[in-house]
Amino acid sequence: MLRRSFLSRFPAAAAVFGVQPTQSSSTSRSRAWEPAHHDQDEWLADNTAKHRVILDTWNAERFPDAVLFAGNIFETNKTEYDVPNKEMAVVICVRHHTTPFAFNDAMWAKYGKIFSRRMEWVDPATKEAPTTNIHARQLTALFEQGLQLAVCNRTTRALVNLIAQQTEVKPEDVRKELTSNTLGQSHFVPAGVVAVTRAQERGYANISIG
Numbered sequence: 346m347l348r349r350s351f352l353s354r355f356p357a358a359a360a361v362f363g364v365q366p367t368q369s370s371s372t373s374r375s376r377a378w379e380p381a382h383h384d385q386d387e388w389l390a391d392n393t394a395k396h397r398v399i400l401d402t403w404n405a406e407r408f409p410d411a412v413l414f415a416g417n418i419f420e421t422n423k424t425e426y427d428v429p430n431k432e433m434a435v436v437i438c439v440r441h442h443t444t445p446f447a448f449n450d451a452m453w454a455k456y457g458k459i460f461s462r463r464m465e466w467v468d469p470a471t472k473e474a475p476t477t478n479i480h481a482r483q484l485t486a487l488f489e490q491g492l493q494l495a496v497c498n499r500t501t502r503a504l505v506n507l508i509a510q511q512t513e514v515k516p517e518d519v520r521k522e523l524t525s526n527t528l529g530q531s532h533f534v535p536a537g538v539v540a541v542t543r544a545q546e547r548g549y550a551n552i553s554i555g
Contacts, residue, residue: 380546394434397549403441405466411554440497440537447496488529497537
């Protein structure tokens with residue numbers, strides 16, 4: 346130990362004896378990690394909320410849970426913590442089999458059967474493919490409280506291709522139609538699964554619904 350201590354004072358001598366001097370804690374300490382920010386995700390930070398939550402959904406059968414939990418988050422923070430809705434950032438990510446829930450009744454009236462097959466899901470009440478967005482009313486009430494949707498663009502592209510193939514409408518026309526017929530505050534994100542990770546990097550607590 347004495348030999349190593351002595352050599353650490355004289356780097357040249359240490360090199361001769363093949364001993365590496367001990368690095369100081371200030372130089373060996375790693376820097377704190379910070380995530381990179383991208384323009385596509387800036388909307389997630391466009392708020393002054395005291396609390397941020399994202400609910401990740403991909404299973405159509407479980408989507409009612411996300412709607413229920415989002416409502417509970419707004420209500421409980423307001424009644425039990427005296428946190429007004431304007432100070433909450435609550436996002437539901439719709440991806441994979443829940444993406445069509447971002448579209449309005451007009452789109453469901455035209456493409457409900459295609460949506461239903463792609464989602465592997467039917468209206469639990471009628472056991473048929475819906476011709477309306479059965480969650481639109483509840484989502485609209487949540488939009489009024491500040492809810493936002495993160496809509497998966499990858500799944501949207503898949504829906505566009507399916508609709509174009511089965512209706513012989515140009516894909517660009519279908520895409521324009523879908524993207525202009527969303528509910529409330531909807532943001533198309535490159536991929537829903539990535540948007541969830543970006544949200545967590547920006548301070549959102551993640552609740553995975555399935």
